[in-house]
Amino acid sequence: MSTTVKLALYQLAHSRAGDKGNTSNISVIAWDAECYALLVEQMTEARVAQWFGYRHPKNVARYLLPKLEAMNFVLEGILDGGVNDALNLDTHGKGLSFWMLDMPIDVPQALAARLAVKEYV
Amino acid sequence: MSKTKTDKPLYVGCATGFSGDRTDGAGPVVDTLIALGGGVLNFETLAERTLALAQIEKRKNPQMGYEPLLDDLVGPVLQRCLEHNIQIVSNFGAANPQAAAQRIFALARMQGLRVPRIAVVHGDDLTQPEQLKFLLKKLGTDIDPSRVVSANAYIGAVEIAQALNDGADVVVTGRVSDPSLTLGPAIAHFGWAMDDWHKMGCGTMAGHMLECGTQVSGGYYCVPGQKPVPDMHRIGFPIAEIRADGSFSVFKADNTGGRVDDRTGREQILYEVHDPAKYLTPDVTADITQVTIASEGADRIRIDGVTGHTRPAELKVNVCYDNGYLAEAEISYAGFQARERAALAGETVRKRIGHLLPLRIDLIGAISIFGDDAGELIRQGLPESRDVRLRVAGVHLQKEIAEKILRDVTSLYCCGPAGGGGVRTSLRPRLDTLSCTIPREAVPCGYSFAQEQLP
Numbered sequence: 001m002s003t004t005v006k007l008a009l010y011q012l013a014h015s016r017a018g019d020k021g022n023t024s025n026i027s028v029i030a031w032d033a034e035c036y037a038l039l040v041e042q043m044t045e046a047r048v049a050q051w052f053g054y055r056h057p058k059n060v061a062r063y064l065l066p067k068l069e070a071m072n073f074v075l076e077g078i079l080d081g082g083v084n085d086a087l088n089l090d091t092h093g094k095g096l097s098f099w100m101l102d103m104p105i106d107v108p109q110a111l112a113a114r115l116a117v118k119e120y121v
Numbered sequence: 122m123s124k125t126k127t128d129k130p131l132y133v134g135c136a137t138g139f140s141g142d143r144t145d146g147a148g149p150v151v152d153t154l155i156a157l158g159g160g161v162l163n164f165e166t167l168a169e170r171t172l173a174l175a176q177i178e179k180r181k182n183p184q185m186g187y188e189p190l191l192d193d194l195v196g197p198v199l200q201r202c203l204e205h206n207i208q209i210v211s212n213f214g215a216a217n218p219q220a221a222a223q224r225i226f227a228l229a230r231m232q233g234l235r236v237p238r239i240a241v242v243h244g245d246d247l248t249q250p251e252q253l254k255f256l257l258k259k260l261g262t263d264i265d266p267s268r269v270v271s272a273n274a275y276i277g278a279v280e281i282a283q284a285l286n287d288g289a290d291v292v293v294t295g296r297v298s299d300p301s302l303t304l305g306p307a308i309a310h311f312g313w314a315m316d317d318w319h320k321m322g323c324g325t326m327a328g329h330m331l332e333c334g335t336q337v338s339g340g341y342y343c344v345p346g347q348k349p350v351p352d353m354h355r356i357g358f359p360i361a362e363i364r365a366d367g368s369f370s371v372f373k374a375d376n377t378g379g380r381v382d383d384r385t386g387r388e389q390i391l392y393e394v395h396d397p398a399k400y401l402t403p404d405v406t407a408d409i410t411q412v413t414i415a416s417e418g419a420d421r422i423r424i425d426g427v428t429g430h431t432r433p434a435e436l437k438v439n440v441c442y443d444n445g446y447l448a449e450a451e452i453s454y455a456g457f458q459a460r461e462r463a464a465l466a467g468e469t470v471r472k473r474i475g476h477l478l479p480l481r482i483d484l485i486g487a488i489s490i491f492g493d494d495a496g497e498l499i500r501q502g503l504p505e506s507r508d509v510r511l512r513v514a515g516v517h518l519q520k521e522i523a524e525k526i527l528r529d530v531t532s533l534y535c536c537g538p539a540g541g542g543g544v545r546t547s548l549r550p551r552l553d554t555l556s557c558t559i560p561r562e563a564v565p566c567g568y569s570f571a572q573e574q575l576p
Contacts, residue, residue, distance in 0.1 A: 014348060014384065016341070018393035021556060027391035029384070054497040063397050067413050067426065068387050074395045080481075080494045084170050084441070084554040087481035087494060087514040095490040 010101035017097040022082040036069040126312035132160030134360040138334025144193035146358040149374035159206035173441035175215035176271040186217035214293040222571035240284030244566030245296040247272040277403030281305025300328030321405035322429020323367030337389040339379035352378025372421040405429040435558035444553040445518035450530030450546040462538035463509040485510035
């Protein structure tokens with residue numbers, strides 16, 4: 001039985017959120033190829049839709065960019081209306097990349113040991 | 122007066138990423154461009170709602186309605202740009218590009234400079250009555266045309282390129298697609314054909330990397346202890362070196378803070394992108410599915426593998442309209458049971474006025490940014506917090522109903538839970554947006570050289 005530990009996504013990737021209307025796009029950029037492979041396997045559209053479930057996304061699409069070791073998630077209808085229409089504070093949803101970065105990922109112990117948070121200079 | 126085409130690289134710097142960005146970024150960019158032998162200076166200043174706010178200013182004063190910080194942006198660098206073959210290309214014309222052009226004439230006059238050749242791009246504004254009628258029908262809305270504040274098409278790079286070919290020192294636009302501010306100069310410089318989709322894609326993505334200012338050069342990137350960025354207080358704005366084959370590199374102004382590497386580059390190239398095979402602009406359908414980003418030396422990256430496909434048939438239009446009043450009010454609770462007291466204060470307001478209008482309730486310091494309008498996340502449980510600020514927000518067409526939010530939060534001073542303090546309230550006109558696409562033929566665009574109107 002292979003042993004894994006749960007790590008937050010921010011230990012495997014970095015992220016930035018952008019907005020157009022009521023749709024948010026959230027990039028997930030792996031720190032390396034091994035992290036990328038793991039994230040492609042675990043961060044399915046269904047899993048991300050569930051993670052943002054309390055915001056009731058109308059659709060979640062995932063686009064893979066293997067040459068950048070990155071994914072782009074497009075979440076429709078999660079911005080409470082969008083930049084001009086929402087009542088929330090962060091109408092752009094700029095902070096939502098940090099909600100994504102808290103997602104737990106199952107990581108093999110050997111990789112986890114290597115990923116203890118460090119500065120990526 | 123067409124310029125000679127060249128295979129030498131084109132340098133384009135961008136000194137703002139939005140209206141409200143730092144205004145001291147242009148100096149180091151211009152100095153770097155001078156050292157490189159000239160180039161183009163972009164200022165990107167038009168976010169989605171900026172144009173509507175500019176229209177409101179223009180209504181109050183027909184001489185206003187352009188970027189309010191224009192003097193601070195252009196004033197300090199106009200002389201160096203005019204003397205060193207650096208063309209300024211910007212959407213800082215906002216709702217009134219002609220007035221912006223007159224202001225730049227005045228700045229040149231005040232500084233004793235030669236009279237600049239200023240081109241003004243027109244066609245994006247669609248607020249003529251017959252245009253509005255067409256747009257509202259297309260949008261399928263029954264809002265009264267009198268409530269429309271702004272209606273603008275996102276137009277492309279063609280007019281910018283033509284104006285530069287005809288010798289413009291400055292090109293002032295209203296709403297254009299942000300990357301077109303960079304693509305236009307590249308078309309003029311290299312003589313690229315407008316249906317060379319590969320090159321259109323490349324120039325567009327170079328513009329995309331620049332359009333948010335420092336977001337590619339270390340801004341909006343730093344996480345202390347994980348993703349360090351040096352000297353954020355003097356972060357450098359970006360410059361692209363665009364080559365004749367369409368490949369390009371991005372670096373930052375000399376002698377500045379910040380960071381440009383394959384990490385900052387990856388975050389920015391995906392920013393506000395949906396399907397990476399179809400990044401839609403008026404000029405092209407750009408495709409970054411095969412893109413690579415590699416560091417090439419300190420604070421410099423090289424981008425390859427961009428391409429493009431046929432441009433979209435229609436242009437995107439944003440219509441902004443008056444939609445009542447946005448009321449926001451806040452009060453803070455700290456110490457023992459702060460979270461519970463703030464939550465009770467919110468429920469108290471909801472019981473009093475929740476039947477009059479939908480309320481958004483945030484508990485800043487516990488759950489606010491991650492929260493949702495329906496309060497689902499808050500109901501899943503609140504984290505411990507001893508310093509919580511209640512925020513109540515709502516919108517209503519009638520001012521006196523919206524104002525009830527301000528009054529009821531203020532009354533929590535006496536009538537609410539123990540120890541509430543620091544009430545702040547604001548009431549602002551609310552602007553909402555509708556979007557659609559329309560045929561290009563419905564958006565006749567062009568440009569003309571502005572004539573200086575002496576006072």
